[in-house]
Amino acid sequence: MVGLFLFSLVGSFLLERVIRDKSPNQLQVVTTDDPELDTAIQTAQTSLKTFEKKLSTPRDRRFAVKVRFTDALHQAEMMWVDHLSVKGTNWKGSLSDSPKLITNLKKGSEVAFPQDQIVDWIIVNKNGTHEGAYTDEVLEHEKAAG
Numbered sequence: 527m528v529g530l531f532l533f534s535l536v537g538s539f540l541l542e543r544v545i546r547d548k549s550p551n552q553l554q555v556v557t558t559d560d561p562e563l564d565t566a567i568q569t570a571q572t573s574l575k576t577f578e579k580k581l582s583t584p585r586d587r588r589f590a591v592k593v594r595f596t597d598a599l600h601q602a603e604m605m606w607v608d609h610l611s612v613k614g615t616n617w618k619g620s621l622s623d624s625p626k627l628i629t630n631l632k633k634g635s636e637v638a639f640p641q642d643q644i645v646d647w648i649i650v651n652k653n654g655t656h657e658g659a660y661t662d663e664v665l666e667h668e669k670a671a672g
Contacts, residue, residue, distance in 0.1 A: 590607060620637070
């Protein structure tokens with residue numbers, strides 16, 4: 527059985543600055559057997575220590591991680607979380623997207639999650655440039671390809 531994930535491409539002001547041509551809460555459904563997306567998630571996860579190190583010295587940068595949330599029906603939705611704090615492999619933050627599938631959360635909800643639920647990260651610099659957002663790059667490419 528092929529599972530489906532629902533991705534939010536844009537959630538907060540933080541990401542709207544990076545992906546200017548997308549409307550808020552635009553969603554894209556993807557299958558779990560997408561090799562390019564799997565590679566993007568792997569890249570984000572293997573570079574998470576670099577993100578975490580930069581998070582400890584913010585210097586006019588904004589930080590967010592994309593987290594995979596699931597509900598009792600095993601539906602998955604990946605959403606951006608900002609205002610982060612980290613203790614070991616336990617993370618906390620504020621949900622910056624408006625969920626469409628996960629009905630027990632809402633934009634602004636305080637959420638706690640283990641590190642293994644993180645599928646992407648982004649750092650937005652004061653000048654508007656960014657690092658990370660690997661899954662968004664893949665999703666943008668796939669959407670453009672139609």
